[in-house]
Amino acid sequence: MIPAWTNDVLRYMLEQGLVNTLKIAAVALVGSVVVGVTFGTLLTIKFLPLRAVIRAYIEVWRGLPILVTIFIIYFALPAVSLSLRFDALTGAAIGLILWGSAQVAEATRGAVQSIPREQHEAASALGFGWVGRHAFVIMPQALRRLLPPLVSLLVNIIQNTTIAQVIGVNELLESGERSIERLNAPPPIGLGEIHSFEILATVMLIFFCISFPLTRLAAYLEKRLT
Amino acid sequence: MTALLALDFTFLSDTWSFVETNFDELLAALRRTLQVSAIAIAGAFVIGLVLGAARAHRIPVVSQVAAVYVEIIRNTPILVQIFFLYYGLPQIDIFLDAYTVAWLAVMLWGGAFNTENFRAGFEAVPDRLREAGFALGFRPVANFLNVTLPVGGRIALPSSINTYISVVKNTSLMYVISYPELTTTVLQIQALTLETVEAFTVLALSYLIIVWTMSALIRLLESHLALPEAFK
Numbered sequence: 001m002i003p004a005w006t007n008d009v010l011r012y013m014l015e016q017g018l019v020n021t022l023k024i025a026a027v028a029l030v031g032s033v034v035v036g037v038t039f040g041t042l043l044t045i046k047f048l049p050l051r052a053v054i055r056a057y058i059e060v061w062r063g064l065p066i067l068v069t070i071f072i073i074y075f076a077l078p079a080v081s082l083s084l085r086f087d088a089l090t091g092a093a094i095g096l097i098l099w100g101s102a103q104v105a106e107a108t109r110g111a112v113q114s115i116p117r118e119q120h121e122a123a124s125a126l127g128f129g130w131v132g133r134h135a136f137v138i139m140p141q142a143l144r145r146l147l148p149p150l151v152s153l154l155v156n157i158i159q160n161t162t163i164a165q166v167i168g169v170n171e172l173l174e175s176g177e178r179s180i181e182r183l184n185a186p187p188p189i190g191l192g193e194i195h196s197f198e199i200l201a202t203v204m205l206i207f208f209c210i211s212f213p214l215t216r217l218a219a220y221l222e223k224r225l226t
Numbered sequence: 227m228t229a230l231l232a233l234d235f236t237f238l239s240d241t242w243s244f245v246e247t248n249f250d251e252l253l254a255a256l257r258r259t260l261q262v263s264a265i266a267i268a269g270a271f272v273i274g275l276v277l278g279a280a281r282a283h284r285i286p287v288v289s290q291v292a293a294v295y296v297e298i299i300r301n302t303p304i305l306v307q308i309f310f311l312y313y314g315l316p317q318i319d320i321f322l323d324a325y326t327v328a329w330l331a332v333m334l335w336g337g338a339f340n341t342e343n344f345r346a347g348f349e350a351v352p353d354r355l356r357e358a359g360f361a362l363g364f365r366p367v368a369n370f371l372n373v374t375l376p377v378g379g380r381i382a383l384p385s386s387i388n389t390y391i392s393v394v395k396n397t398s399l400m401y402v403i404s405y406p407e408l409t410t411t412v413l414q415i416q417a418l419t420l421e422t423v424e425a426f427t428v429l430a431l432s433y434l435i436i437v438w439t440m441s442a443l444i445r446l447l448e449s450h451l452a453l454p455e456a457f458k
Contacts, residue, residue: 059434059438060434063433063434063437063438063441064395064430064433064434064437065395065396065398065399065409065433066395067398067399067401067409068398068409068426068429068430068433071409071413071426071429072426072430075416075422075426076422076423076425076426079422079423080423155301159302159303159304160303161303162303162305162306163305163399165305165402166401166402173303173305173306173309177309180313194317195317196313196314196316196317197310197314197315197317197318200306200309200310200313200314201310201314203306203309204298204302204306204307204310207301207302207303207306208298208301208302211300211301211302212297212301215297215300215301
């Protein structure tokens with residue numbers, strides 16, 4: 001009933017494609033959170049030049065399509081200086097971090113500003129400096145508010161890893177595309193058959209199985225907060 | 227310092243000459259990006275309005291079908307959806323050309339997100355407003371058109387414009403089906419002329435100008451269409 005090629009293709013997609021997808025997503029998530037939380041917290045300091053620089057960073061990387069950002073990193077930076085050459089996987093991860101950190105920075109700013117000023121004053125009274133105050137008093141409270149948008153961000157990052165396909169990273173979508181081409185090749189290499197419908201539907205299904213529980217989780221966390 | 231300034235000026239004039247030399251292609255590409263976006267935004271508005279109302283009022287069958295549509299679109303990458311429409315469907319004898327896929331893919335994507343925007347907007351309308359409408363003798367449809375839509379539509383407006391901004395940005399993904407919109411065209415010119423930095427400067431600035439204009443519009447509308455205190 002189930003054709004023989006499905007086993008090989010599925011294994012290839014899960015072992016090569018999905019692993020790379022998750023690898024990029026993990027790096028992009030960690031990078032986005034670290035950079036984004038830092039920039040978002042710094043954005044609450046009333047020092048105009050610093051705020052202007054971070055604001056520009058947010059508006060540029062949030063405004064550009066991620067595909068264009070990844071193209072700029074992968075194609076334009078090496079044209080400026082040869083030391084700025086990255087392999088496709090790193091380039092895609094950097095592009096996603098630039099976009100993701102801009103999202104996180106904006107959310108962090110809101111979360112930090114939602115903490116009442118009494119908390120700042122109480123922490124100062126206990127002898128905390130700016131860094132200690134934010135690291136030990138403000139951030140732990142702001143993180144609660146930040147959790148739902150961070151889960152949504154993870155979903156978006158996982159879905160946007162597919163854009164790495166365009167510069168040739170063998171993530172889930174590209175592994176599906178390669179399987180389609182292989183099956184389409186004449187025997188003995190392939191089967192000379194077209195299976196783009198089933199394989200692309202499978203790619204969608206795998207993404208759905210990952211994203212759906214996470215979007216439910218984000219909605220649940222959001223609801224519990226209010 | 228002088229050298230740095232000189233470098234900047236040559237870069238600016240190089241970028242400008244890039245625009246001048248390729249002006250016709252760039253203008254046609256920009257027009258295609260804007261045209262595809264406009265069709266998709268109009269479609270997403272109608273889809274969001276109709277399905278959002280069905281979801282908010284729990285109209286049987288339509289509401290469930292809308293929920294499935296929204297979850298499928300929101301939980302799969304739009305790039306895979308584009309691939310599926312353009313490379314997957316021909317296997318079952320549905321052939322769509324690049325232009326059709328270009329507006330259809332972003333329209334379906336925007337429609338799903340807009341359904342959620344409008345549903346949230348309509349559900350945020352206080353019950354007492356609807357009850358007041360019924361007390362005035364409005365039938366359900368008239369009540370929706372005269373009470374829920376004007377109030378809920380305003381609540382949904384900022385988030386729906388955010389969705390339209392994403393729609394415009396997502397048209398860049400039509401690069402993968404070689405539809406000659408802005409991104410595809412600029413990359414083709416870049417491949418021919420190797421004016422890499424100039425090409426990407428023009429590409430990035432074009433998108434930023436469009437996106438920033440649209441977000442300025444949100445801020446303008448937000449203050450202009452803010453609901454009076456009595457409606458909250």
